[in-house]
Amino acid sequence: MPNRRGAMNACLPISLPETLAGESFIRTLSELGLASCAPGSKRWWRSVAELGTPLILSDGSGESLVTFIWRDPAGERALSDLHQVYIEVSGHTPHPGRSPTLMQRYRNTDVWFWQTQLPDDWQSSYRILPARIHELPPRQSGFRSPSDYALAVRNWWMLLAGTRGCSDPLNLIPPHTDGWGQPLSALQLPFADVPLSEQSLMARPLPARGKLHHWRWYNSLGANERDVWLYRSGLADSQQPLPLVILLDGQHWAADAGFFATLDQMTARHELPAAVYLLIDAVDADTRSRELACSPEFWLTLQQELLPQAQRLQPFSDDPQKTVIAGQHFGGLAALYAALNWPQRFGAVLSQSGAFWWPDVNEVAVNGCLCKDVKAAGGRRYNMKVELQTGSAEKQLNPLNQAMYKALQAAGARIEYHQYSGGHDWLCWRSGLFKGLKNLLA
Numbered sequence: 001m002p003n004r005r006g007a008m009n010a011c012l013p014i015s016l017p018e019t020l021a022g023e024s025f026i027r028t029l030s031e032l033g034l035a036s037c038a039p040g041s042k043r044w045w046r047s048v049a050e051l052g053t054p055l056i057l058s059d060g061s062g063e064s065l066v067t068f069i070w071r072d073p074a075g076e077r078a079l080s081d082l083h084q085v086y087i088e089v090s091g092h093t094p095h096p097g098r099s100p101t102l103m104q105r106y107r108n109t110d111v112w113f114w115q116t117q118l119p120d121d122w123q124s125s126y127r128i129l130p131a132r133i134h135e136l137p138p139r140q141s142g143f144r145s146p147s148d149y150a151l152a153v154r155n156w157w158m159l160l161a162g163t164r165g166c167s168d169p170l171n172l173i174p175p176h177t178d179g180w181g182q183p184l185s186a187l188q189l190p191f192a193d194v195p196l197s198e199q200s201l202m203a204r205p206l207p208a209r210g211k212l213h214h215w216r217w218y219n220s221l222g223a224n225e226r227d228v229w230l231y232r233s234g235l236a237d238s239q240q241p242l243p244l245v246i247l248l249d250g251q252h253w254a255a256d257a258g259f260f261a262t263l264d265q266m267t268a269r270h271e272l273p274a275a276v277y278l279l280i281d282a283v284d285a286d287t288r289s290r291e292l293a294c295s296p297e298f299w300l301t302l303q304q305e306l307l308p309q310a311q312r313l314q315p316f317s318d319d320p321q322k323t324v325i326a327g328q329h330f331g332g333l334a335a336l337y338a339a340l341n342w343p344q345r346f347g348a349v350l351s352q353s354g355a356f357w358w359p360d361v362n363e364v365a366v367n368g369c370l371c372k373d374v375k376a377a378g379g380r381r382y383n384m385k386v387e388l389q390t391g392s393a394e395k396q397l398n399p400l401n402q403a404m405y406k407a408l409q410a411a412g413a414r415i416e417y418h419q420y421s422g423g424h425d426w427l428c429w430r431s432g433l434f435k436g437l438k439n440l441l442a
Contacts, residue, residue, distance in 0.1 A: 021104050025113050028067050031057055040109030045071065052172035054187060063117050064189055069170065070103060070128050072110040083136060085112045086129040086160075089187065091393035091423015092118065097154040100137065103128070121421040123192040123428055125176070125184040127165045135160055178426055179252050179328075180285075186427050193420060194431050208260030210234070213313045217280075221301040222291065226281040228306065229254045232314050233267040234274020241317035243275040243441055245324045246346075248292060248331035250279025252426065262434060271438050276316040280306070292330035293358055294337045294369070303345060320347030321385070324440050328352045328429050332388075336370060336404075339384050348385040350436040352429045356400040368400055374407040381412035385440055388415070389432045393423035 029035040032055055037043045048055075048069060055067040068087055074080035085103040087093065093101040103114040137156050143149040161182060167175035168185040175183050188194055213230040229250055232242065253259045266272040280302075282288040291298040310316070317323065323346050325335035332351030339346040356368040363369075374382075386408055390401045398419070405417040416439065422428040 022106060024115055028055060028057060039106050040111045049170055053168055053170040058120055058190055062120055064120055066116055066118050068114045070112045072112060075110050077105060077108040081132050082130050083133040084131045087114050089126040090124040090425040091391055092124060096157045118189060119421050120189050121191040122189045123422045124187050125425050125427045126187055127184050128168060129160050129165050131160060179249060209264045217306055219301050221297045224283055224287060226283045229279040230310050230314055231260055231277040233263045243273060243322040244316040245275055245277045247277060247279045248327035248334060249282050251281040254279050273441055276314050278310055289330060292334035299338050320345055324348040324350060326350035326433060329355045333358055348440045350387050350440060352389045352432055353394055353397055353424055354388060354401055356404050371404050371407050374411055384413050386413050386415040387436045387439055388417045390419055391422040391428055392419055
C-alpha cells in the first residue's frame, strides 16, 4: 500500500515542462486513489487533507516519488496575485541563493505541486514560500559584479523566508521551527530512522511531567544575559546523583512542544536514565558564532557561574563521565572543545554536524584546528565518550567529521560515528539527539 508523506528535489531551479509535470502529477494521483474527482475541487481537497501531504509512492527500489501539494489561499489562477511558489527541502533542493526551486500551478486551479525522488530512509524539514510579483528575486542586470548579485539574491531569500515562509498546512505531523523560530514541516519517508517514542509525540505532543526551572543568566565575562532552562526527568526521589546533559542552542529545544515529553517517555521506558538537562540560549547569531567557536571565556564562566546556580536548584553529578554536552554545527565544535580542554568536568560529547572546519571554512579535511590539536597531543590518551553524527547530504562536513573520528579513535577515545539520511537540519538533529543521548548515558 502506498505511503503518504513526502520530500523534494535537488535539481536545477527550472521545473519539468508543464505538460510532462502535469502528466506525472495525474499518474501519482491515480495511483493514490485521488483521481476520481477534479484536482482543485472541494471534494478533491478533502481527500488530500485526509491522506495528508506530501504524498509518497514507494516502488520497492529504495527510493520514493514524493509529491508536495499546496493550496493557493486566493483560489484559482484568475483570482490569485501569486506569481511563483518556491519550495525548500533541507539538504535536497539547491541552495536558494543560487537556484530557488519552483512549484508549478496545475492548469488554472488553486493547486500548486512539486515532485522529486528521495531515498526511502530520508528525513528532512521543508517549507513553502509563495511570492507576489514584487517579491520575486532581483534581476542580474544592474549589478556591478557577480558577488554583488549573489549578495542581493541571498538578502532577497532571507527576507522572503522571514516574511512569507510557511509550513505545510496539510502535513499530518505538527509543524516545528528552525534554530531561529521560522516555521517548517517534517518529511519522514517510510524507513527514516526515527525513534518510536518520538514518532508518537510528534503526532500528538504531550505535556512535560518533570520539574522545569527557567531563569535569566547574566554572563559576567561575556557581559550578556540570556534565558536558561533546567529540566529534571524521572522520579524526584532518586538517591543517586543524576547525570547532567548540557544542551547548547537551548532556546530551540525549549520551544519544541514535545521535547520534554519525549525525554519523559524515554525515561519511563528505561531508554534513558533520570537526568538533569541544562538548556542554554544562544542569544543571537553573532553571540553564538563567538561563544561556540572555541571560546575559553564562555566555558570558564559556565563552570564558575552557571553550573553553581543550576546545582542549587537541582543537584546533579559532577562526574565527567556522567556529564554530556550536546550541540549542533558550532555547538558540536564547542562541545568537543570543552571536553578536550576541561576533561575533569566534561567527559561525554554528542556532536551533530560538527563545524570542524573552524576557523577556516575552506580548510581541508585533515587540518581543522581541533583535529590538529588532537593529533598534536603527543600521545595523550582521551578518556571520553564521543558520538559524531552527520547527514548524507553534508558533503563538506562528512570528511571533516571522519578525520576527527579517526584522530580521536587513535587517541583512545570511546567514539562512534553515525551518518543519517538527510542534511543540515534540526529535524534530523532532533532524532539523532535522542539516539545519541541513549548511547552516551547507557
